[in-house]
Amino acid sequence: MKDDEIDKPQAMKIRQGIQDAITYTLPDKKFDPKNIEVVEVDIELDNIGWDFNNYKILNLCDIHLGQWVNPEYLDSLVDYVNTLNYDLITLTGDYVSYIIEGYDDALKDSFKKLKAPDGKFGVLGNHDHWMGSSIIRDIFKESDIVDLSNDVVILERGDEKVNLAGVDSCTVCADNLDKVLSKLENDISTILLAHEPDFAKESSQTGRIDLQISGHSHGGQFIIPGVETTPFRGPNSTKYPVGLYKVGEMTQYTSKGLGTNSFRIRINCKPEITIITLKTKNKQKIEIE
Numbered sequence: 052m053k054d055d056e057i058d059k060p061q062a063m064k065i066r067q068g069i070q071d072a073i074t075y076t077l078p079d080k081k082f083d084p085k086n087i088e089v090v091e092v093d094i095e096l097d098n099i100g101w102d103f104n105n106y107k108i109l110n111l112c113d114i115h116l117g118q119w120v121n122p123e124y125l126d127s128l129v130d131y132v133n134t135l136n137y138d139l140i141t142l143t144g145d146y147v148s149y150i151i152e153g154y155d156d157a158l159k160d161s162f163k164k165l166k167a168p169d170g171k172f173g174v175l176g177n178h179d180h181w182m183g184s185s186i187i188r189d190i191f192k193e194s195d196i197v198d199l200s201n202d203v204v205i206l207e208r209g210d211e212k213v214n215l216a217g218v219d220s221c222t223v224c225a226d227n228l229d230k231v232l233s234k235l236e237n238d239i240s241t242i243l244l245a246h247e248p249d250f251a252k253e254s255s256q257t258g259r260i261d262l263q264i265s266g267h268s269h270g271g272q273f274i275i276p277g278v279e280t281t282p283f284r285g286p287n288s289t290k291y292p293v294g295l296y297k298v299g300e301m302t303q304y305t306s307k308g309l310g311t312n313s314f315r316i317r318i319n320c321k322p323e324i325t326i327i328t329l330k331t332k333n334k335q336k337i338e339i340e
């Protein structure tokens with residue numbers, strides 16, 4: 052039996068019905084760029100030179116379509132993303148929450164509309180598995196999004212290469228890091244997409260990953276001013292719940308995501324579009340005569 056054929060418990064069906072009604076009837080859920088934070092982060096990577104210097108990766112995650120975020124909001128969000136400056140799009144999971152029926156076409160249409168010069172690459176989150184991983188994977192396929200669940204692609208620019216890898220959701224034990232490691236090209240930088248940020252404990256220990264990009268935490272939906280961290284940490288986001296971390300030699304970036312969980316409230320924690328700019332550690336030789 053495929054996981055999307057699992058009969059959902061009655062409690063979840065009731066929750067779906069209530070959430071569906073609220074999401075569709077909310078009066079103030081129009082997209083407004085003022086309510087979104089475009090977070091720009093510069094990250095230095097070993098083993099990249101000038102060809103990948105200033106390469107821009109735009110990451111979206113935790114859309115949770117159908118739980119407060121409605122299709123019209125997502126459509127406008129995509130229009131806005133398409134106006135930004137980036138080379139490639141990554142998607143780090145939880146595109147739906149407790150509803151997929153009636154939202155799958157809207158998700159597909161929005162994902163199809165997303166423009167990315169160097170392509171779109173994604174992994175799944177725990178909610179995507181709970182709602183039906185095969186449905187989400189079909190949506191990826193029809194939207195030209197490369198599914199990087201336990202897989203690797205090689206990005207090339209000029210004479211340089213970078214491993215762009217992804218691991219499936221560890222919350223549902225779908226992760227297979229050994230499979231990812233076996234597919235990595237040696238002696239080049241590796242960027243890993245992993246929905247759950249605390250997967251960094253495991254990925255950093257391999258010594259093969261330079262940067263992990265995650266979501267899942269929603270930044271706890273409350274960030275303590277001045278400290279820029281959150282007291283609200285769920286499973287698999289207790290260690291690295293928001294922003295930039297150094298985990299051993301690896302850099303971890305955790306996005307605050309776009310949607311919200313059961314509580315439709317965010318305090319000092321706006322929904323986030325992340326733009327990561329890769330930077331070379333090589334210093335340019337300036338010859339002065």
Ligand SMILES: [Fe+2]
Nearest residue numbers: 145176177267
């Ligand atoms: Fe999640």
